[in-house]
Amino acid sequence: EKLIIVTIDGPAGVGKSTVSKKVAAATGFTYLDTGAMYRAVGLFFQEASVDLDNISQVREKLDMIEIELFPATDEDSDVGVRLCGEDVSEAIRTPEMAMVASKVSAIPVVREVLTKIQREYGTRGRIVAEGRDTGTVVFPLAAYKFFLDAEPRERAERRFRQLKARGEEADYQELLRMTIERDNNDRNRLVAPLKQADDAVLIDTTALDVEEVVKQILAIVNG
Numbered sequence: 001e002k003l004i005i006v007t008i009d010g011p012a013g014v015g016k017s018t019v020s021k022k023v024a025a026a027t028g029f030t031y032l033d034t035g036a037m038y039r040a041v042g043l044f045f046q047e048a049s050v051d052l053d054n055i056s057q058v059r060e061k062l063d064m065i066e067i068e069l070f071p072a073t074d075e076d077s078d079v080g081v082r083l084c085g086e087d088v089s090e091a092i093r094t095p096e097m098a099m100v101a102s103k104v105s106a107i108p109v110v111r112e113v114l115t116k117i118q119r120e121y122g123t124r125g126r127i128v129a130e131g132r133d134t135g136t137v138v139f140p141l142a143a144y145k146f147f148l149d150a151e152p153r154e155r156a157e158r159r160f161r162q163l164k165a166r167g168e169e170a171d172y173q174e175l176l177r178m179t180i181e182r183d184n185n186d187r188n189r190l191v192a193p194l195k196q197a198d199d200a201v202l203i204d205t206t207a208l209d210v211e212e213v214v215k216q217i218l219a220i221v222n223g
């Protein structure tokens with residue numbers, strides 16, 4: 001059987017996670033949240049007060065990291081993450097940790113290590129990988145690649161509604177500012193920048209709801 005990998009990349013807040021989870025559920029594939037890994041490394045480095053400009057310190061700490069993803073408890077939740085045995089599923093999901101993840105994700109050796117782990121998850125195929133570089137770098141030979149995009153205002157609004165729905169504090173202007181800053185970091189870094197793979201299908205989700213995006217993807221994957 002051919003190894004089937006679906007990649008879904010795009011900027012922050014575009015709805016990748018929600019869409020990817022639904023595509024995984026509909027196909028029976030495993031959902032691989034690569035962003036969760038960058039967040040976990042960010043948390044680890046922050047707790048250990050790692051100097052991100054000190055490459056030998058970064059390498060040394062990276063060697064100590066053990067990351068394990070586990071399925072969400074229900075379909076509305078994010079994937080769970082254990083960092084060196086400790087459940088950090090909630091700790092990594094704050095806007096602050098997203099920004100820290102964006103900083104550590106620009107460090108080449110961090111990407112090298114996480115990309116290797118991500119490819120191991122993909123060796124048997126049947127996965128839906130979600131992130132920034134899953135179609136360009138992690139799985140360049142993936143069978144089905146998608147790139148989701150939407151205007152920054154729309155993405156910040158979605159994040160705002162998501163946080164409010166969870167009963168958390170949210171400041172729209174601050175979310176918009178952070179969304180734009182994180183996109184700039186992710187698009188302009190030297191290693192594995194956020195960009196659409198040449199052979200990825202672009203879906204502009206600005207005016208689409210989740211179900212419509214999922215439908216478009218499934219039509220191609222099941223086609």
Ligand code: C5P
Pocket residue numbers: 012013034035036038039098101102103105106130131132133134182186
């Ligand atoms: O997708 P999520 O918002 O959880 O990702 C957090 C951060 O991790 C992103 O802003 C990006 O900097 C980084 N990331 C990455 N490559 C991936 C997935 C995430 O650089 N494949």
